[in-house]
Amino acid sequence: MRFNLIIAAFAGSAAAQLQYTSTAAAAVAAAQATALTQSPTSYVIGKTFDRFVTIWCENTDYSVAAGDANFAYLAQQGKLLTNYLAITHPSQPNYVAAVGGSTNGVISDSFTRIASTKKTIVDLLEAKGVSWGVYGQDSPYSGFEADYVNQETGANDYVRKHNPLISYDSVTSDVSRLAKIKNFTMFDEDLANNALPQWMFITPNMTNDGHDTSVTVAGSWARSFLTPLLANPSFLNRTLVLLTFDETANYFSNNRVFSVLLGDAIATASYGTSDSNAYNHYSQMATVENNWSLGNLGLGDATAAEFF
Ligand SMILES: *[C@@H]1O[C@H](CO)[C@@H](O)[C@H](O)[C@H]1NC(C)=O
Ligand SMILES: *[C@@H]1O[C@H](CO)[C@@H](O)[C@H](O)[C@H]1NC(C)=O
Ligand SMILES: *[C@@H]1O[C@H](CO)[C@@H](O)[C@H](O)[C@H]1NC(C)=O
Ligand SMILES: CC(=O)N[C@H]1CO[C@H](CO)[C@@H](O)[C@@H]1O
Secondary structure, three states, X not given: OHHHHHHHHOOOOHHHHHHHHHHHHHHHHHHHHHOOOOOOOOOOOOOXXXXXXXXXXXXXXXXXXXXXXHHHHHHHOOEEEOOEEOOOOOHHHHHHHHHHOOOOOOOOOOOOOEOOOXXXXXXXXXXXXXXXXXXXXXOOXXXXXXXXXXXXXXXXXXXXXXXXXXXXXXXXXXHHHHOOEEOHHHHHHHHHOOOOOOEEEEEOOOOOOOOOOOHHHHHHHHHHHHHHHOOOOOOOOOEEEXXXXXXXXXXXXXXXXXXXXXXXXXXXXXXXXXXXOOEEOHHHHHHHHHHOOOOOOOOHHHHOOOOO
């Protein structure tokens, strides 16, 4: 896995690209065949929801997302949060913070590892028996720790920096935790088997999250991904969904990102309404921690406002 990452770092030149696709493809195929993958389920009853799902798109200012027809449509299917701020720039520390209550000193998108003494929401969830999973679109196998390009076009596809847990040694040093860091093939399988976990973080690929494309692509993807799920009882079973963005594109703004709460945990009477309370990425942790009485990490999660 480290080997793939090193190869990926050379992927800039055409020759290196070729080396990447041939060498890494063989290594990936071998690992794909043996990678441990796990989908344990649980039904720990929460106070207001029994499942939490967050879906992250990329690099879009609030007003730009609000102006997209599909994001605007989704806001009508739930409650819009009009004062939700990302934590920082660039991407990676926002993902890291949303599960660890702190950016843990991460200030860039470069390869990073966070010391095993640093805890995450996973420690709290596991202590109470709440199942969890990360689904990263186009990751080639469960527990993959590097970056992965589209094997036909060479385009950036799955990236480590958008995976919230993969930089934490407390996660990657544990094979059964790595086995719960999966791809969308596994999401489809888990959904079909009614084996989705109670807490999940979903990262679309670099096309669908808008990173390498536009808000139009991200909005269209989000609507098409969510619409069938919001009608599927093996997804929607006292479920709270938070659709958000990692950060704004404009580094000189207050980092306000367009965020919508969806799912049957939201009363239909509040569909199409908005909430102007101050939230941030730590609010996801605060909400989940209170819902299942998980305690907290004593970091950003301990002081953030919870949703509702
Ligand atoms: C997704 O992960 C599973 C489990 O490791 C693997 O078998 C499958 O081939 C992966 N799907 C894709 C499209 O790479
Ligand atoms: C991302 O996924 C979509 C399918 O949802 C696919 O069409 C697109 O090619 C993928 N992006 C990359 C870079 O492979
Ligand atoms: C919904 O959740 C309950 C427990 O809260 C569980 O018993 C039931 O099997 C779930 N239904 C589906 C369709 O997942
Ligand atoms: C998000 C959520 O469900 N919050 C609730 C968690 O439980 C506390 C205490 O019962 C409520 O006050 C919150 O509204």
